[in-house]
Amino acid sequence: MERKIAVLADIHGNYSALKAVLSKIDEDPKIEHIYCLGDMIGIGYQTNEVLELLTTHKNISFVMGNHDEAIIDILSGRDPYSKGSEKEHHKWLASRIHHKYVPFLAELPITLRANYNGIQFLFLHYHLKEQNEFMQVDKDPTEKKLDDLYQSSDANVICFGHHHIIHHFKTTERLYLNPSSLGCNNKPLAPFLLIKIGENSEIETSFLEVPYDNKGFLLGYKNLNVPDSDFILQVFHGNQHLKYAYKPYVQ
Numbered sequence: 001m002e003r004k005i006a007v008l009a010d011i012h013g014n015y016s017a018l019k020a021v022l023s024k025i026d027e028d029p030k031i032e033h034i035y036c037l038g039d040m041i042g043i044g045y046q047t048n049e050v051l052e053l054l055t056t057h058k059n060i061s062f063v064m065g066n067h068d069e070a071i072i073d074i075l076s077g078r079d080p081y082s083k084g085s086e087k088e089h090h091k092w093l094a095s096r097i098h099h100k101y102v103p104f105l106a107e108l109p110i111t112l113r114a115n116y117n118g119i120q121f122l123f124l125h126y127h128l129k130e131q132n133e134f135m136q137v138d139k140d141p142t143e144k145k146l147d148d149l150y151q152s153s154d155a156n157v158i159c160f161g162h163h164h165i166i167h168h169f170k171t172t173e174r175l176y177l178n179p180s181s182l183g184c185n186n187k188p189l190a191p192f193l194l195i196k197i198g199e200n201s202e203i204e205t206s207f208l209e210v211p212y213d214n215k216g217f218l219l220g221y222k223n224l225n226v227p228d229s230d231f232i233l234q235v236f237h238g239n240q241h242l243k244y245a246y247k248p249y250v251q
Contacts, residue, residue, distance in 0.1 A: 003116040004030045007123075007179050007193040009037040009161025011054075012067070012236070013044025013093070014183030017190035018053055020212035021182055024192075031194070035112065037161040037179075038065025038125030041105075043236055044183055045226045046217070047093055051101040064108035065125040065162070066134050071097065072105050089227040113155070116197040122155035126162035137163050143171045150174065157203065159193070164236075166191070166207055177205060186238025188214040215244050 006025050011018050025031055040054060040062070041047045054060060067090070070080035074094040082090050110132045112123040127135045127149050138145065146169055150158060157175045160167075167178035179193035189209040196204040218241035221229040233241050 001117075001199060002030075003197045004028070004032060005116065005195050005197075006031050006034045007037065007159050007177070007195065008034060008182050009125075009179050010039045010065070010164060010181035010183060011036070011041075011044075011050055012039055012181060012183035013041045013046045013050055014190075014214075014217060015044075015046035015049035015053065016212050016214060016217045017183045017185075017210075018050055020210045021190045021192050022053065022057060024208075024210045032059065033114075034060045035114075035123045035159065036060055036062045037123060037159060038063045038108075039067045039161065039181075040065065041071060041097075042067025042090065042093060043232055044217070045093065045096075045220060045224055047096060048098045048101065051098075051104070055101070055104060061112055061114075061123070062108055063112055063123055063125055064105075064110055068105055068108060072102070075102055076106070085228045085231065089232075092227045117199060118201045119157060119197050119203065120155045122150075122153060122158045124158075124160050126160050134162065139163075141167060141169070143169050143176075146176045147171050147173050157195075168205065168207070175203060175205075179207060181236075184236040186240065188212055188240070214240065219244055 040050055070082050070090045071094045073080040074091055080090055114121045129135050155174060159177045161178055164181035164184055166180045167176055169176040177193060180191045182190050182192055188211060190212055191209045194206040194208055218237060221233055233239055
């Protein structure tokens with residue numbers, strides 16, 4: 001029997017984008033499970049709304065992302081990886097998170113494994129160093145680099161996020177997939193990945209984008225005085241808010 005799963009990555013506190021994607025997924029009853037590859041929170045400010053939607057939705061499995069980890073570290077009295085303005089942003093988010101979500105975040109695994117029709121899947125936020133520390137983003141990934149990183153893994157398909165662009169690398173060893181960031185985009189589109197696994201272990205991948213109204217989300221950065229909002233809106237959202245916040249004078 002054909003199996004079908006969905007993969008989400010890097011929601012980054014964007015409730016509107018997440019709601020649009022989950023609504024789209026819910027239209028297909030054949031999608032039996034959803035894998036969320038970390039960074040559910042951070043960058044975006046809708047922490048509680050995102051976590052409420054994720055934790056009350058059926059059939060979702062999660063792994064820890066670096067932003068999730070940073071906020072848990074702050075809440076636990078540990079020094080996070082973040083520094084400077086990013087750390088202030090994380091501290092602001094940590095001060096606003098509802099206490100009921102803290103145990104959920106603190107108990108997130110670093111990796112998950114699954115088997116569908118004989119295909120071994122590995123899910124994680126990003127490539128790991130020793131002691132389960134995330135590696136720096138490789139902005140020039142190649143098939144050889146990925147095979148070298150996972151040469152000791154028995155996984156046939158490795159799904160990860162963190163680097164906010166699509167990855168689709170196929171080697172003789174395995175398939176590497178990154179759906180890109182669901183919540184950070186320079187257009188009002190929310191990406192996710194659909195994977196079909198056939199009875200004979202054949203794999204079909206579809207990189208999909210769901211349109212959504214991001215106006216309220218973008219303007220909320222300024223309305224709430226979110227720390228580091230200028231940098232976030234420029235780098236992670238392409239300054240889309242400017243067309244809403246400022247209207248050019250026309251003579």
